[in-house]
Amino acid sequence: MDERVKVHGMAKRPYYWRVAWTLKLKGVPFEYIEEDLSSKSQVLLRYNPVYGKVPVLVHGGKPICESSAIMEYIDETWSDHGAPLMPGRPYDRAMARFWTKFADDKVI
Numbered sequence: 741m742d743e744r745v746k747v748h749g750m751a752k753r754p755y756y757w758r759v760a761w762t763l764k765l766k767g768v769p770f771e772y773i774e775e776d777l778s779s780k781s782q783v784l785l786r787y788n789p790v791y792g793k794v795p796v797l798v799h800g801g802k803p804i805c806e807s808s809a810i811m812e813y814i815d816e817t818w819s820d821h822g823a824p825l826m827p828g829r830p831y832d833r834a835m836a837r838f839w840t841k842f843a844d845d846k847v848i
Contacts, residue, residue: 745770748784749795750777755807759795762811766821770797808840 745763747770749756763770775784775794787796787803796803797810804813815825826833 743800746773746798747771747795748773748775748781748787748798750775753794756795758807759797759810759814762814762825765825766814766818768814768818768821808837808844 745768747756747759747763749759749772751757751772751774760770760772773783775781777792777794780792784794784796785792787798788794788805791805793805795807795810796805797813798804799813799817804810811825826836
């Protein structure tokens with residue numbers, strides 16, 4: 741199985757950078773694939789047929805969509821690489837998710 745990590749994204753979008761920074765913090769090498777959302781590639785549409793949006797992380801040939809879900813996947817998959825991204829206690833994780841959602845809705 742191909743274990744390489746690829747990220748389909750747009751460098752101008754903050755959601756791509758959220759994923760890229762997470763991979764860099766964890767020390768996970770990845771290949772970046774620039775997508776043009778005005779002319780979506782067949783690969784992007786195959787990996788994210790529901791929304792056709794970026795970013796999409798592909799690991800082992802399997803796509804993961806939505807930056808928050810991707811970040812959690814990275815943190816869990818490479819838990820032995822650096823410090824965890826999420827706090828250990830359930831309440832603290834809930835608060836981190838709340839503020840992430842707040843930033844998505846209000847800031848970004």
